[in-house]
Amino acid sequence: MADRLKVAIVGSGPAGLSASAHAASLRLPHVLLERTDHASDTIYKYQKGKFVMATPDILPLRSDLSFRAGKREKILDDWDEGLASCGGRIRYNADVTRIAKEGDTFHLTLAGGDTLKAENVVMAIGLQGNINKLRCDGAELPIVQYQLDDPNEYEAETIVVIGAGDAAIENAVALSKQNAVIIVNRRAEFARAKQGNLSLIHSAIDKGDIQCYYESSPLLVDASGITLETADGEAHVSCDRIIARLGASPPRKFVEACGIEFPSDDRAALPEVSPRYESNIPGLYIIGALGGYPLIKQAMNQGYEVIEYIAGNDIAPADEPLLVDKFAAMGEVNVNEVLQAIRKTIPVFASLNTLLLREAMLDSQVHDFKEGQTIFKRNDYSDTFFTIFVGQVGIQISAEDPSMVVTLREGEFFGEMGLISGRRRSATVVAATDCVVFETPRRTMLKLIQSVESVKRTLDKTSILRQIQTYLTPGVPAQDLEELVESAEIQNFKAGETIFEQGDIGNHMHLIRSGSCTVSMKIGGRDVVLSYVPSGNYIGEMALLSEMPRSATVRAAHNTETICLSGEAFSAVLNNNATVRDNIEAKFRERIKQNEQMEGRPEAGNVIQFLIEQGVGEGTDVLLINEALCIHCDNCEKACAETHDGLSRLDREAGPSFASIHVPTSCRHCEHPHCMSDCPPDAIHRAPDGEVFIDDSCIGCGNCESNCPYKVIQMASPPESKFDLFGWLLFGRGPGPGEEVAYEAEVKRNSRFNGSDSAQGGVIKKAVKCDMCKELVGGASCVRACPTGAAARVSPEEFMTLATLSR
């Protein structure tokens, strides 16, 4: 078969480009197919002049193309040249729409109908997905565009913006400064957008800055404008430009259509691949961001390696030396043997394939603890996960009596409770013998839980028992709980979803393992919030004990996971354990009393409701300002700026207020920080005292900024060096007042900020946010600088209680 290629590479991001370059240097017949008319669309779309980082620094680059941290433009040019000079074959405007395997040949269909045949396919299409296009005639006319780089480029035009999401709103509002803007919304309201954008668009429409067509959709585009189908019939709108922002559909559908399987329905799940990046379809390989490797260098290395594997060479992955280093703590060892041993000893990791296990171990730390050494302490805020490879550890389950110890042995894990709940450690753990322990970061574990079914299963099974023992029935041995654990089921609730309703017949109870809930009651036809229940507590026991219908409604305050337990099994446990029964009944009476008091204080309930809406409920440490004390001196902001390179991470005045409590725009240090969920270099962490902070490895992609629902992250350039009057007057040091900063000085400043060589310049912006002044002794400077006691950092658990609210 002459026209069959050895390999077809789909997608020309760093992964695809590197694969193509290597295929060319190994002289494999190949082609690189790219949907757009340029290479590496994801990077092409970065902000102009963006400084691209080459994280992680320790990972060596293995590719025929070069890659060093530097300006976007330079990197893209280098790659184009590099690919051409080693003879890589790239075909632009080749959107692959179908990949099917017949016999041992893949047939690739391109948009437009062309087909290609290849023995192997490398999928490197990244995660950006397909931009949704207009579904009407004229969708491809030049008057229509699907992206907007710089709204200031356009002036005095009539522009139609189509869409109702954040991107459409942001574009429309930005364009309306210099143009006549018309926005087209398929629905009767803007429901999908963030709160801030909602108020922007509503006020722009009210003011008449933007005209809006509600319940309208495009029928036809021609060179003069667009015809809409509106509620009152067709309407033609003449315009100079149409900008359609209809979102992107994730690539998963396409990938699944090619026959590739995903281990779960979870949004974050990744397709499963072999150590050689091969999917469940032999000959079809997956690399780069699509395979779960979100950084450029990783993608390039995989491009190189996958071609080696296809060519039949068994090379060790680029990270081999890193693993050798990592395992050095255990003495002279062979990496493969250690990996084998890990699989054999540690059940959670047993089912991981070599690739995932290598990745997990690369991210993990290997600790060599001596007997008696403390691994972590009760009430620490760390969120890592530990597995025991050699030796034993002791869990001190009682805060009062450190001699009450549960011993865990080789192969067992601990630390999962902090990982699941996002809260403080519930026990102190000490090395019981000399031991070797792996500490795996939160992100790596979440990735494994989401993409490997058996990891989730193993983890859940043990953690359910442990959570029941810790929070519900302390002191009851595991064998007495078998039936209860058997009945347990993990349930998920979205923010605002009802867990059970007042008046329902209750035959279950719930133990909240992550998130939190509100308890409310209908009083005079209105829902009155009675209390806030954080994770680590149970709910629904009242109906079981009193054998009456549910006396209140419980709703998830935000994303919440509960362990749902059968009422029967629970009663059986209570009947056999008098102390547990007494404790639970005491709490039951306490709750009834509290509910009664709260019913008489609807204002306190309203405050709880307000705080929950502001995301205080999912925070761990939230800055609240008492308006009855705040004199608006802004000393808090000044202190923040003064201690954080001149840029305050707190906006005191912004943000809503209710009943004298003001929630300023400032980080809540969420239990499960949204900002962490999509950070390519894993630069966002939680410190032992709970503060969520961003470290130097930030690559400035801006994901966290858009993921934080509370808008507290800013993308900032490196700090201006402070003007040094003394040095300037006496020694002529630095630029004078108002003078331009010298270029070299600028570069030096950038490279210091950046932690790497950036002599090539470029725009460096990094994410900055509140870190609770963790570098300073004495705690957050905003609170310390407040003269009147108006500013306080509170934990929602303590704050949202009757005792505090009724003061």
Next chain:
Amino acid sequence: MHESLLIYRNMRYLKWSLALVAIACGLYIFHTPIEEPNGGTWLGYTLGTIAAGIMFWLSWYGARKRSYGGATGRLEDWASAHVYLGLALVFISTLHSGFQYGLNIHTLLYVLMMIVVISGVFGLYFYMRFPRLLAENRRGLTTDMMLNQIADLDRDLRKHALSLGDESAHIVLNAVQNTRIGGNISRQLSGKDVDCPTSAARRFVEQFEGGHDESTRRQLVTRLTKKEDLLGRVRKDIKLRCLLQIWLFVHVPFTFATLAALIAHVIVVFYYW
């Protein structure tokens, strides 16, 4: 969790100050100097020295307030102690002087100090009272938001003015263009504008008959009334925020004057000794 500086830490600094004052009074009562009690006795010197120490420490507060990262502890500790020790200073220095006042530099020092203290008491009263008034007045809006709403109303009013007759258009445009917010100190402090063009326009439009259709008139009245309300609130906001600061323009300069007089007092005392 939120504690005003008066009750901060269970009023620890009030207790300290009371103890200090009690000891000073006790000593003063039992102390029987050869002459009348005055600053020249051993007790006088002791109390004078304590008073001067407190004086310098209180003045240092301005510097402490602005040292952000380096300093440890909470500023509220300092603020709370500042208030209570500042009040204790009145007693200590009075006992020190042995009630010997006259027309001299010593009494000048005493008077200057009292001005600082009294302005401090005013400031404290403002701090305790105004934040709540400020918040109530704002009803959840910030000053900027209120100003933005006013700007929006102005845009509307301008549009409506186009369809009016000359005289009425003039009055409405006058309300748009010549309504003033803030201004010099006395205007800021007054919190209102007695001849506010917006109120004038509202009154004018309310009494207007014929000429326009009723719906325009209604629209104008609604907008002007809304603007009047917002103006009232913004002006009150400015007034309160102004009051929250203005006393410092007495407190701080007189602090420096007091320090100067204190040094002069000490020099004079030693010179004439």
